[in-house]
Amino acid sequence: MGVPDHHMILPRIRQLDEGAVNRIAAGEVVERPASAVKELVENALDAQATRVTIDIADGGRTLIRVTDDGHGIDANDLPLALSRHATSKIDGSDLLNIHSFGFRGEALPSLGAVGRLTITSRATGASEAATIHVNGGRIAPARPAALRGGTVVELRDLFHATPARLKFLKSERSETMAVGDAIRRLAMAEPSVAFTLRDVSEGGDRVLFRADACASLADRLATVLGRDFAENALSIDAEREGFRLTGHAALPTYSRGNAVHQYLFVNGRPVRDRMLTGALRGAYMDVLARDRHAVAALFVTCDPVLVDCNVHPAKTEVRFRDAGIVRGLIVSGLRHALAGAGHRASTTVADATLGAMRAERPMAPVYQMDRPSSAARATSYTAQMPGFAETPSARYEPEEDPTEDGPLGAARAQLHENWIVAQTATGMVIVDQHAAHERLVYERLKREMRDHGIRAQALLIPEVVDVGAQADRLLSLDLAQFGLAIEAFGPGTIAVRETPAILGQCSAKALITDILEELEDDEDADPLSLQSRVDAILSRMACHGSIRSGRRMTGPEMNALLREMEATPHSGQCNHGRPTYVELPLSDIERLFGRT
Numbered sequence: 001m002g003v004p005d006h007h008m009i010l011p012r013i014r015q016l017d018e019g020a021v022n023r024i025a026a027g028e029v030v031e032r033p034a035s036a037v038k039e040l041v042e043n044a045l046d047a048q049a050t051r052v053t054i055d056i057a058d059g060g061r062t063l064i065r066v067t068d069d070g071h072g073i074d075a076n077d078l079p080l081a082l083s084r085h086a087t088s089k090i091d092g093s094d095l096l097n098i099h100s101f102g103f104r105g106e107a108l109p110s111l112g113a114v115g116r117l118t119i120t121s122r123a124t125g126a127s128e129a130a131t132i133h134v135n136g137g138r139i140a141p142a143r144p145a146a147l148r149g150g151t152v153v154e155l156r157d158l159f160h161a162t163p164a165r166l167k168f169l170k171s172e173r174s175e176t177m178a179v180g181d182a183i184r185r186l187a188m189a190e191p192s193v194a195f196t197l198r199d200v201s202e203g204g205d206r207v208l209f210r211a212d213a214c215a216s217l218a219d220r221l222a223t224v225l226g227r228d229f230a231e232n233a234l235s236i237d238a239e240r241e242g243f244r245l246t247g248h249a250a251l252p253t254y255s256r257g258n259a260v261h262q263y264l265f266v267n268g269r270p271v272r273d274r275m276l277t278g279a280l281r282g283a284y285m286d287v288l289a290r291d292r293h294a295v296a297a298l299f300v301t302c303d304p305v306l307v308d309c310n311v312h313p314a315k316t317e318v319r320f321r322d323a324g325i326v327r328g329l330i331v332s333g334l335r336h337a338l339a340g341a342g343h344r345a346s347t348t349v350a351d352a353t354l355g356a357m358r359a360e361r362p363m364a365p366v367y368q369m370d371r372p373s374s375a376a377r378a379t380s381y382t383a384q385m386p387g388f389a390e391t392p393s394a395r396y397e398p399e400e401d402p403t404e405d406g407p408l409g410a411a412r413a414q415l416h417e418n419w420i421v422a423q424t425a426t427g428m429v430i431v432d433q434h435a436a437h438e439r440l441v442y443e444r445l446k447r448e449m450r451d452h453g454i455r456a457q458a459l460l461i462p463e464v465v466d467v468g469a470q471a472d473r474l475l476s477l478d479l480a481q482f483g484l485a486i487e488a489f490g491p492g493t494i495a496v497r498e499t500p501a502i503l504g505q506c507s508a509k510a511l512i513t514d515i516l517e518e519l520e521d522d523e524d525a526d527p528l529s530l531q532s533r534v535d536a537i538l539s540r541m542a543c544h545g546s547i548r549s550g551r552r553m554t555g556p557e558m559n560a561l562l563r564e565m566e567a568t569p570h571s572g573q574c575n576h577g578r579p580t581y582v583e584l585p586l587s588d589i590e591r592l593f594g595r596t
Helices: 018-029 033-046 075-081 107-114 163-168 172-189 217-225 227-231 274-284 323-340 347-357 374-384 433-451 468-476 508-523 530-545 555-567 586-592
Strands: 051-057 063-068 116-122 129-135 143-145 150-156 194-199 206-211 233-240 243-250 262-266 269-271 296-301 410-415 419-423 427-432 456-466 485-490 493-500 581-585
Touching: 033 051, 033 063, 033 107, 033 150, 033 172, 051 172, 075 116, 075 129, 107 116, 172 194, 172 206, 172 217, 172 262, 172 269, 206 217, 217 227, 217 243, 217 296, 227 233, 227 243, 233 323, 243 323, 262 274, 274 296, 274 323, 296 323, 410 555, 419 555, 427 433, 427 555, 427 586, 433 530, 433 555, 456 485, 456 508, 468 485, 468 493, 468 508, 493 508, 508 530, 581 586
Parallel strands: 051 194, 262 296
Antiparallel strands: 051 063, 063 150, 116 129, 116 150, 129 143, 194 206, 233 243, 243 296, 262 269, 410 419, 419 427, 427 581, 456 493, 485 493
């Protein structure tokens, strides 16, 4: 062993200078241009602005300018605003009782440390405005300026003082989209404020987003997320132990292939919280396939002391004092709203159907008289075709004509042994009989499970199923609650003696295989509770008891299916979130054929 060198010079601990500290802080607060935009717009909102305009160039790399009509900053406070941990929003005595977007006092000094920052402001009641400039952390003295009111913050050449960070930015298009997303989230948080986002690259003036001040959240969501969302969203309002959940969530048939259209807010602050998104996923678990995602804008409000928003400098993460209450509130509130939607399916399903049917060249409209009655049409057809005793028709003829008064109307025909065509008072409905009945059987299974357990039926001859190494696992489960009675039969095999009565005649082997697959899938998932696993197994079982494609149905059977759909929650979509029916208004069909 060598002799230790007692004369080795130890590294000295030293205080970093203010510029280095701010550049390090900027790495947490300002990740990309969208982060800078978010911080500056939040400052404007904290200043009680009613109009906020954001100009960006080159995705925010070369220019970010935020103009507001808020109360402004006093000229004497401008140098202090650029000091680290200087803020007008809290006094530092209580870091949990936060009522503003900003409170850490880090954003402006961080931006000034990595870019060229200019702040021009005129405080309410001040005789003149003032401006101050900081470049790479070096602050110039404040001087008089011309400004009618409010504040203009201009950030040029972001990350010029830390050029290595520029290499981590994405394309101009990606950065612009990220800025747009940040503005949309803040616009949802503050419906009464008007927002305008413009791209002024190369001297242009292209409006990327505009939202005028709105009187309600519903109007703002329609502006931000579109009219389709507004037409297909359910209003949410629920409370539990000091927490309130409001907002809007879309029908399952209005789902998306990714989760980018999920907007979550806590006390008005846009957040990205895994617990909240997990609860949202759990609420829709019963009505959406795993690869589909709900569209929602949800607002959790509570006493500020019940949630800590000082978890990360970017303030997009939160920690609840009792996360279980919030999780339960979201799941129960959304599931209650979804159940209340009944058989309703999204209008976009019909729009897509009509779009697929529409000719590439729209026909010129044919103007005609008011629509004649059905009796008048029948008489006219008979007169035009004297060789027929009655109108040719593809519809079945029941002894008593069923009423069209119900939302899903009266069944008129079955096409290709799967599609039920029903006539309503104002149009027509096309039902996928297999998907619809699968949902109905699933809801029946859940009711039976909840009320008294699923009734079983004994098989005349037990069905022996080879399950290999999974035999012990199956035998350890409580399958009796599902109406299944199994017992060991031999190495790697089980005997199924009872199956759920509601499923009628079904393949025990297929049923057991589906349950095993569901259990395997669930191992990698993040289930919200044991109930979610039970529901997932019931969903698989429902498929075995549903009316199959290819089965001919009688008129009474089809109408009974329609009536049960109308009375059953969630029947507008199958167990995987696909629509069970399409409703086509007669006015749209006539327009499709050039009638008006």
